[in-house]
Amino acid sequence: MNLAITSSILAGKLISKLTKLGGNGGTALPGLVSTRLNPKLLSYFSKQITKSSVLITGTNGKTTTSRTLGTILATNQMSYVHNRAGSNLLRGITTAFLEKSNWDGKVNNDYGIFEVDEFVLPQALEQIKTKVVVINNLFRDQLDRYGEIETVWSRWDKSVRQVDKETFLVLNADDPNVSFLGKNTRAKVLYYGIEDPTQGSTLTPDVLDAQKCRECGTELDFEVFYASHMGVYQCPKCHLMRPHPHVSASNIKISGVDKVSFDLSLGENTISLSLPLGGIFNIYNILAAVTVAASLGLDLKAISLGLSKVQPVFGRGEKLQIDNKNLYIALVKNPSGFNEVLKLLSYEPKKKHLLIIINDLIADGRDVSWLWDVDFEKLKDTTLNVTLSGLRAADLALRLKYAHLDSRIVSPVQTNIAEALRTSLEKLKSGETLYVLPTYTAMLQLRKELESKGLKNFSLD
Known part of the structure; x- marks a missing residue:
């Protein structure tokens, strides 16, 4: 290990201890200082993950998806690094590695689970050795920072085109903007989605951030809307359709704000679940985490065991x-x-x-x-x-x-x-x-x- 790496790790760890003593969580500053000293530090850390790193991005649901995946892995005795506090820029991911590494900069974990800011995905892919990329959804958010959704989508599209054929790309089949990203990539694409029309509406929502076919520009026909523009759709002109999901939820029952039950299907296998979470949006988060877990080789029994431990995240x-x-x-x-x-x-x-x-x-x-x-x-x-x-x-x-x-x-x-x-x-x-x-x-x-x-x-x- 060279002097640049050693000094950057020592600086980051010392700043982390000082910020915590001062009552601050220190979720970003240690990583910020360390990467200023050594811009290659994140790449150095990520290469030490022994099995696979997972990048999770999207407008909504990053935190619940990553926490759910972490719970599944932990329940099955798999170790991981995670920017758990939600600091999802590269500095926050670097801080997570600093927390897990020893003073010599050694990391001994099977997996990395990293929430990634929507705008930062391209840089994250450049610096983190990744085997799974998850894109949950795309909505208008922080217009002063991101601009309209087309700006974010274009960055994602460019990024997934460069992902190699050994990487899994996990996409929400029900979001037309997200599912189309699977059309022009070398990655192994896995889709997840909802298969329960009783939980949707045929009425067009007031807020609709995906209206036109990305293949030909024609307005999409929606059979059902589950949440905003996420639903079952097809193009009346070029016949582009919602992809069939590899992982899906059906027979959904929502009981108040903190209980949901549904049948989870993974391939030919189905199990019934009841979780202390509420809303269609949390079902999407669960499906994303399950799809990743399956891509990592876990079977439905191991996944079900992990899901039995899932709890809501603060806020x-x-x-x-x-x-x-x-x-x-x-x-x-x-x-x-x-x-x-x-x-x-x-x-x-x-x-x-x-x-x-x-x-x-x-x-x-x-x-x-x-x-x-x-x-x-x-x-x-x-x-x-x-x-x-x-x-x-x-x-x-x-x-x-x-x-x-x-x-x-x-x-x-x-x-x-x-x-x-x-x-x-x-x-x-x-x-x-x-x-x-x-x-x-x-x-x-x-x-x-x-x-x-x-x-x-x-x-x-």
């Missing part, structure tokens, strides 16, 4: 208790995802107490115009009260005014998250639930506030 449908009252936290960061969360809440029959926290920091996206594409009109008959907080709470208040929510159920704006949480909880009776819908940085601020109240057992750790 992605997790329930907590505070003072005999319940918190349900669901991350919202773009119109399609927000609409799916609102649809999931409709499975709970009682009217709800809501706390919506909207920030516009860099990690959230500075442009909050997407709030106007969220179907807040659904809240009119399902909500007892709504508290608005965060840096852009006033923008949200204006949006709710145009959604014609009764002003008596919308509380005055409280930009301070701690105060908004306190007043929201005060409105609840013992045993009732507060549904908290934060953007990304608001979720992290909320986490710190909950820690200050003694709640520290978060699955984010």
Whole structure:
């Protein structure tokens, strides 16, 4: 090992220890400093993975997919490196390696599981020795950073064309933008999707980020929509069709916000599952993780054993208790995802107490115009009260005014998250639930506030 590698590892590890002593998670800075000292450090680390690294990208679902895959591997006694805290730029992945390596820079793990920012996939493929690439979905998100979805899609398309024939490319069959990426690649393509029309709708969603055939430009015909533009489709002109999924879910039953059951099919084999997760979107995340696990050689028995241990990730449908009252936290960061969360809440029959926290920091996206594409009109008959907080709470208040929510159920704006949480909880009776819908940085601020109240057992750790 040369001096450049040694010095960069030592610097990264020391910074990691110092940031943690200072009360900071240190999920990105150690990797940032180390790669500035040695730009080849990530590549050096990734070559030490003994079996395979998996890159997981997409607009929504990266964290739940990677956590699910990690649980499957861990349950089957397989070791892995994972940027578990969700820092999904290259610096965050490097930090994950620094955490796992010894002071000599040696890594002894079977697999790497890496969430990758949508825009960073090309660079990740260049620096990380990869055998599986997963692309979950593509929606409008952080327009100020990514631009429209065509910008991201073009980067992905260029990247998958360069993937070699020994690599598995795991794609969502139900997303027309994503499934088409399998047409022009040398990789071994595996598709996953839903096979249950009873869980879809024939009505065109208000937010539709894939409307035209990528082969000929004709507007697609959809037989059913499962979530936003994800569904069963074909082109009436060139007859491009949704690929048949290798891994699928059918006979789906959603019971409230925290329970889903379905039949999981892998090839010719099918098992029935019941998981403490909610929503169609989480079924897609499970299917993605199962498809990867199968590509790594695990059979359905081993996969089922791992799935029996799956729990919600903090901020992605997790329930907590505070003072005999319940918190349900669901991350919202773009119109399609927000609409799916609102649809999931409709499975709970009682009217709800809501706390919506909207920030516009860099990690959230500075442009909050997407709030106007969220179907807040659904809240009119399902909500007892709504508290608005965060840096852009006033923008949200204006949006709710145009959604014609009764002003008596919308509380005055409280930009301070701690105060908004306190007043929201005060409105609840013992045993009732507060549904908290934060953007990304608001979720992290909320986490710190909950820690200050003694709640520290978060699955984010």
